[in-house]
Amino acid sequence: MSDRTPSQQAALDRSALLEQRVHSEPHRFRVLSGDRPTGPLHVGHYFGTLANRVRLQNIGVEVIVLIADYQVLTDQRTGRDLPATVRGIVADYVAAGLDPTRSTIFTHSAVPALNELVLPFLSLVSDAELHRNPTVKAETDATGRPPTGLMLTYPVHQAADILFCRANLVPVGFDQLPHIETTRVIARRFNERYTERPLFPEPAPLLTRTPMLMGLDGHKMSKTRGNGIALGATEDETAAMIRRAPTDSDRQVTYDPARRPGIANLIELLCTVTGDEPRQLADQIGHRGAGHLKQELTGALNKLLRPLRRRRMELLTDPGYLDRVLNAGNAHARRLADETLAEVHDALGMTYPNR
Numbered sequence: 001m002s003d004r005t006p007s008q009q010a011a012l013d014r015s016a017l018l019e020q021r022v023h024s025e026p027h028r029f030r031v032l033s034g035d036r037p038t039g040p041l042h043v044g045h046y047f048g049t050l051a052n053r054v055r056l057q058n059i060g061v062e063v064i065v066l067i068a069d070y071q072v073l074t075d076q077r078t079g080r081d082l083p084a085t086v087r088g089i090v091a092d093y094v095a096a097g098l099d100p101t102r103s104t105i106f107t108h109s110a111v112p113a114l115n116e117l118v119l120p121f122l123s124l125v126s127d128a129e130l131h132r133n134p135t136v137k138a139e140t141d142a143t144g145r146p147p148t149g150l151m152l153t154y155p156v157h158q159a160a161d162i163l164f165c166r167a168n169l170v171p172v173g174f175d176q177l178p179h180i181e182t183t184r185v186i187a188r189r190f191n192e193r194y195t196e197r198p199l200f201p202e203p204a205p206l207l208t209r210t211p212m213l214m215g216l217d218g219h220k221m222s223k224t225r226g227n228g229i230a231l232g233a234t235e236d237e238t239a240a241m242i243r244r245a246p247t248d249s250d251r252q253v254t255y256d257p258a259r260r261p262g263i264a265n266l267i268e269l270l271c272t273v274t275g276d277e278p279r280q281l282a283d284q285i286g287h288r289g290a291g292h293l294k295q296e297l298t299g300a301l302n303k304l305l306r307p308l309r310r311r312r313m314e315l316l317t318d319p320g321y322l323d324r325v326l327n328a329g330n331a332h333a334r335r336l337a338d339e340t341l342a343e344v345h346d347a348l349g350m351t352y353p354n355r
Contacts, residue, residue, distance in 0.1 A: 008174055015207040022169070022206070026060035032167035032203075034066030037085045038075055041092045042228030043301065046308075047272050052171050052208050054097035063103040064165055064333070065093060067326075070108040070115070074139075074151045090322045092231050095311035100325045108161075110330035113337035117160040118153065120344060124189040125156060125182070134178050159183040165336045168201040171208050180205040194347040232312055235302045242266075242298045247290040255282040266293050273300040 004012065022029055033053055035045065057063045067086055086107065093105055108115065130136060133155045139147050150157075155178075162170055162183050170180055180203060187200035229238050246262040255278045257264040267278050270293070274281070285293050315322060345351055 011174070011177060011205070012207055015205065018169075018204055018206055022056070022061060023059060026056075027062075029056075029169045030062045030064065030165060030167045031056055031169045031171060031206075032064050032066065032162045032165060033171050034068050034161060035089060036068045036071045036074075037082060037089055038072055039085065040088055040230040040232055042230050043269075043305070044228050045092075046096065046231060046305075048173060048208050049171060050093070050096045050098075053093075053103070056171070057098060057103050061169070063098070064167065065098065065103060065105045065329075066161055067105070067107045068161065071150075071154065071157065074148070074154055086326070087319055087322045088232065088316070090325055091312045091315040092308075094315055094322075094325065095308045096231075100328065104329045104332050105325060106329040106333035107326065110326075111164070111333045111337045113334065113341040114160055114164040115157075116341055117164055117337075117344065118157055120190070120348065121156050121159055121163075121186050122153060124186050124193070129182070129185075130155060133182065134175070155179050155182040156186070159186045162203050163187055163200050164340050165333070166201055166340065168203050169206055170203050171206045173208055177205055190347075199343055199347060229301065231305065231308060234309075235306075238302055238305075239298045242294050242301075245294065247293075251289045252287055253282050253285040253289060253293055255279045263290060263293070266290070266297055270297045270300060273297070273304055 031053070033049055035041065035049070041050070053063050053065060067089055069082060069086065072082065090105060094100065098105065130152050135154060136147050136152055139151050158179050159182055162180075163186070170176075170183075172180060184202040187198075187202045190200055191198040229241050233241070245266060247266070248260055248262060250260070250263075253263060253267075254260065255264055255267050257268075263282075264278070267282055270276070271278050271281055285296065
């Protein structure tokens with residue numbers, strides 16, 4: 001909703017042209033997208049990625065969705081609660097409209113060949129290139145410590161996520177564009193160094209319609225910050241979180257992101273739900289104040305999410321079904337990864353009689 005930099009606007013323009021191609025020839029595209037199971041999915045995931053995956057699936061694009069359980073370790077977490085979190089995410093996906101008969105849902109840890117691709121891909125990037133990645137730099141700045149080996153190689157693991165299935169389209173927000181560029185570099189270098197004809201596509205980023213959604217505290221919505229409204233939250237919990245969102249003392253509601261970030265953030269979130277224009281919506285609320293704005297946002301969000309939440313609760317009562325969805329997706333992902341790894345081994349000359 002806020003002003004874009006020239007480079008962001010250029011990325012949006014390229015993405016708009018790509019969107020036209022996707023609509024005219026959806027079957028030419030394979031999408032890879034995913035989430036780290038560090039906690040429940042929130043409304044930022046819904047607007048930023050989940051609804052977009054469903055939209056792409058429904059126009060005929062092949063959609064493959066990764067639950068990146070190995071990447072939980074970048075936060076140095078372990079997984080006693082991981083099975084319940086993963087099942088909850090699968091339930092979110094299906095409740096939002098992902099159809100397991102048309103889309104693939106799988107986990108990192110179930111696909112060994114995908115993770116083996118990280119090894120040859122590591123030979124194609126330098127230490128300096130990895131340290132320059134914004135995600136790695138942000139982690140270093142936040143902790144004051146050198147990144148772990150897994151965090152440092154996180155962009156390469158993401159490249160393996162995308163290239164194992166030879167996805168050519170990746171829906172992302174602005175903050176993920178550097179990761180896609182790393183993937184493109186790895187694909188290009190592998191093709192140039194080891195093959196006569198390209199083995200890997202150079203995937204294109206498709207900017208989501210909500211490139212970055214802010215949390216209720218004004219920071220990017222994040223599971224680790226706990227500043228987002230979980231898709232599985234109750235309506236009362238949703239209302240309570242919105243009531244606590246910071247605003248200011250000015251009774252008149254105006255849209256001014258620079259000087260009134262709290263109010264602007266709530267307006268932008270409401271516009272994401274309703275499709276309204278921020279300044280027009282602010283004018284409509286006007287003197288009724290921030291309390292009325294919060295009531296409007298609460299009602300709009302709860303109305304939108306009510307069917308998803310109802311379906312999610314139904315799915316969670318049948319964990320066997322959720323496991324079957326994941327098992328089927330894992331099996332399909334293993335087939336794709338095994339085929340790709342076999343071609344990589346052939347390109348590298350690693351074809352021996354005992355293979």
